[in-house]
Amino acid sequence: MADLSTTALILVDIQPDFMPGGALAVARGDDILGPVRALMESGRFGVCVATQDWHPPGHISFASSHSGRQPLERIDLYGHEQTLWPDHCVQDTPGAALHGDLPWARVAAIIRKGMDPAVDSYSGFRNNWNIAGERPPTGLAGYLGERGMDTVCLCGLARDVCVRFTALDAAAAGFRTRLMWELTRPVDPAADATVEAELRDRGVEIIYGEQP
Numbered sequence: 001m002a003d004l005s006t007t008a009l010i011l012v013d014i015q016p017d018f019m020p021g022g023a024l025a026v027a028r029g030d031d032i033l034g035p036v037r038a039l040m041e042s043g044r045f046g047v048c049v050a051t052q053d054w055h056p057p058g059h060i061s062f063a064s065s066h067s068g069r070q071p072l073e074r075i076d077l078y079g080h081e082q083t084l085w086p087d088h089c090v091q092d093t094p095g096a097a098l099h100g101d102l103p104w105a106r107v108a109a110i111i112r113k114g115m116d117p118a119v120d121s122y123s124g125f126r127n128n129w130n131i132a133g134e135r136p137p138t139g140l141a142g143y144l145g146e147r148g149m150d151t152v153c154l155c156g157l158a159r160d161v162c163v164r165f166t167a168l169d170a171a172a173a174g175f176r177t178r179l180m181w182e183l184t185r186p187v188d189p190a191a192d193a194t195v196e197a198e199l200r201d202r203g204v205e206i207i208y209g210e211q212p
């Protein structure tokens with residue numbers, strides 16, 4: 001088996017609102033829970049960390065915050081395209097919790113994101129663009145570096161949004177970046193081919209199956 005002692009397992013947004021029946025449901029999102037639990041319990045990774053989408057009420061990414069707009073419409077926000085979402089992962093609501101079926105005691109750090117009312121955050125490493133045209137870092141790259149990690153292994157939701165952006169930023173930050181394709185699920189399955197090509201172009205390794 002591969003030595004994963006300098007590999008961080010990053011669990012992206014595994015929250016009830018992204019599961020079937022949730023506010024921003026990803027089809028078959030719950031299929032990943034069993035294999036993800038097995039990875040967490042393997043004890044093979046140098047560290048396990050999680051991201052948690054964590055929005056204040058009235059967040060700018062919510063369609064309900066823009067009069068006359070519907071979920072999945074796209075608008076210009078600070079010069080970049082912003083998809084509008086149904087209200088989701090509102091702080092301190094059950095849908096925003098870390099999913100109850102996973103052993104979170106094994107996770108050393110939780111990066112909450114999307115807390116700025118006026119900026120979205122898909123990536124665990126950097127917010128989306130703010131009004132100043134910047135993407136402020138969350139500190140995750142520094143944390144992983146100080147923990148001696150040189151590689152990250154990603155799973156979670158959703159493949160074409162937060163997993164994708166987290167993977168691209170991990171690679172840009174200099175980590176060897178491996179994405180567990182089968183342990184993610186997309187909002188838009190039609191985007192799979194484009195997402196896969198983009199990830200490969202930017203140096204992300206795609207792993208199929210359930211073993212890193």
Ligand SMILES: [Zn+2]
Nearest residue numbers: 053061089114
């Ligand atoms: Zn969100």
